[in-house]
């Protein structure tokens with residue numbers, strides 16, 4: 001039996017893949033880690049940029065942050081150097097880490113039982129803040145400082161309090177954001 005024109009158009013669309021959902025979307029974990037990496041792009045630190053994203057049990061983002069100078073401490077005036085003769089002239093005594101900022105930037109009453117996604121495994125100072133805030137899980141991408149005492153201390157504390165931590169292994173090396181893509185016609189055969 002011949003289908004009316006309306007139905008045959010629908011079936012044509014289906015055959016072209018337009019009535020089926022996309023299968024190359026970001027999964028939740030990729031989305032949260034990518035959000036942390038996007039936040040890191042805001043950092044003014046010339047040598048290392050870190051981002052963090054706090055997520056609740058409903059997969060809602062409740063805080064995002066990146067490493068930067070405290071509010072009111074000008075990032076043009078405070079130092080970004082590392083190996084200076086006086087510690088007062090390097091960044092370390094001043095900069096707020098991404099994890100601390102993501103937790104303090106929370107838009108919910110608290111971050112109890114949340115998960116934090118972060119580019120680099122948390123240092124001991126951030127580990128303490130994570131523990132005190134009630135976060136229950138840490139997902140990190142790099143653990144490049146694992147041999148350093150402060151990062152060993154973080155793991156000792158997380159183990160003691162039962163905070164789960166695991167390394168995120170991305171499916172894709174890169175996720176592209178293309179601002180011009182919004183104007184593409186998805187029905188156009190050329191795209």
Ligand SMILES: Nc1ccn([C@H]2C[C@H](O)[C@@H](COP(=O)(O)O)O2)c(=O)n1
Pocket residue numbers: 045047048049050066067068082091095096097098099118120121122123126
């Ligand atoms: N988990 C981390 C580790 C480090 N940071 C920040 C702090 C500094 O801005 C920078 C580390 O400086 P580096 O010695 O690598 O030049 O990264 C952070 O926010 N979160």
Ligand SMILES: [Zn+2]
Pocket residue numbers: 097098099122123124125126127
């Ligand atoms: Zn830290």
